[in-house]
Amino acid sequence: MQKTFGAWLAVVALAGSSALNAGCSCNPACQFRGTINQPENLSMRRSMLRKAMGDFCKQMKSRNAPLKLSADSPVIGRFYPSQCTASEGDTLHVTFAGMGYAWTNVTKKVTFNGGGSAAFRYDFQVTDGDQCDIYSYFRPQRIDASNFQTHRIESPLATMFAGISSLGNDFGKQTLAQKLQEGFTVIAKDGSEANVELALGIVPLGKKPFHPYQVERGDGRVTYENERTEVHQNQRDFIGPIVVEEEKKAIYLTAAVDGIPAIDVLVMRKADAEQSLGLYYEYAQSGPLQGTPMRSEVLAQGNQLKRSIVVPPGTYYIVLDNTPTAGQVAPVVNALDDRAAVVNYLIQIGDAS
Template sequence: MLFRTAALRALGLALCLSLLGTVCGACGQGALGVMPGVVNDPGNLSLRRAILAFATSQLCTEMRKRSVPLRLRDEDPVTGRFYPGSCVAQELANGHLLLQFGGSGVVWTNLTKRMSFDASAAVEYDHDFLMDGDTMYVYFRQRSTTAASFTTKLIEQPAAISLGGVSLAQGSAYANALGAQLLKTEIARGFTVIRDDDGAVQFGLGIIEKGKRPDAPYERRNNGKLLLANERTEVHQEQRDMIGPLEIAGSGEALTLTIAVEGAPGVDVILVPRGTGEPWLQAYLTQPAPAPLTAAALLDEPVYSGAPWRRTVPLPKGQYYLVIDNTSAAGRTQPTTYARDDRAALVSYAVEVGDAP
């Protein structure tokens, strides 16, 4: 389970999300929704491929704008995150898409506590989409994975790790080979990305049937705002979840945050610009102890267990990190320590962007 978690099932999801954003800007999703019978016709694969081809040139640019959550199992809360970095996209002669991509990530398990890693893969995808009214379901079916690498960077609790007497310490050849093999296994499941006509996106491993949805903590609100994230994350003591980058694309806009906490007395909600968040993230990926924030935050508030908390934060055009912090190194709250009891915070959160009040 340790390396199954760390095997970056989200590598492909990051690229699916990126492709979907550029696809729908090019093709006019609403127009496709008025003729789903024509678009969905099995004989019109070449038409759908032509529509998807519009996005290829911008795929890697878009991919680097977001991170992707990691889970132990599909139905579990988020326990880590993958941050894409390098990317090359190429359309093959057979119409498939070859993606070569990599980045860094972090996951939490009860065996390792925090574990960070680098990972990369080269994957050939057979990609297609179907329309369900104005909603687009984009499917990525893996056809081959020609390369996959996985390298552990930091294991917070390395002494506990062994498998059949073989060391799985960070950087060991056995650990990296096992991680790479499980990465290939997860990628082979394929991915589904669901995009509504207002730009809101959901995604999941495997093939999600048209008309169905992954579980999410909040119902979508018909309020004219774009829903950027709607997830449940588990943040253990002395850990944090750095969500983003979150993009404000124009002037006069704001992020609206809705957050509810269970399982722990409270957490800190911190919002920082990407320029501040990137070095803070790198410290979290490489240093055993969580680092304090070295610059002023745009928002730094405690959120306590109980009724949902909501804030609207006007922001200039740019990219930002939302940080759910359960450490003693940042924020105003201090994790309550109990002997042999982690008391992880289960945090349901939604992030929307819309006009500033």
């Protein structure tokens, strides 16, 4: 069950990224970095970050948290927060809960409920030189609670032994507490929300987490996710919610697959996608989607996919489907030969061209 918890804190970090929503040209942190970075100005930095964070819980519930074994490992599941309370003072105290799914070689797909409560000390630093990158640090002050409860387990062998579920719950709770203790870092290139990176742990100033695609600075697009995910046979990955707030916008998708010949890439509206996600959570075996995708693409090995998808304001999901029950690809399910699709993807929101 270790894999399930590699990025629980990313959901908190995603909310923290709303603190970094000013472009470099007008961001006071960039203009006065020499003064701001001085140790004696901690109170000033905290005040700036506290004012910028805004509605922390609104931000937290508007994203998913990709789950990884480690910072450089592929995504193997996601956590979708549905409840959140937060109070801001000298520390940020957050209580959150939600549901999700993950894949392990013992359980295959496992769906779960979970959450936690913790207090974080927060601060930020700004890089020197020509580029102005802001590193916001959230260091744990105390861990008040963590919980984890398995909901469905796909593997028949795992479900035969009642102790596995109980052991997984205990181990999950312990591991979540350990991950909360690591804290997290939010990095905004040029002090802008258009290019935000998230990482577990405390990343040294100037260092960068792994992402599969190089994102151009100043292209005007907001990066939603830039990740590598692993989708095993008869599994799906629901990337979203992706919120498009304005008219004349497009979702820009770049993707490549390795490990299998092809995988379906489906664009779905919020209502259909979240009903399909609910079925994926509720049933151990994957079945048909609830609703028809608004767009369907085949991502073939060796052929990079690049699409500009013009959409009206709304909320969307991109679903990577490695099942025979949806999409155009009909992969053969072989219990003795599980070939996972490894997908690099970049999702951005920008002006429609």
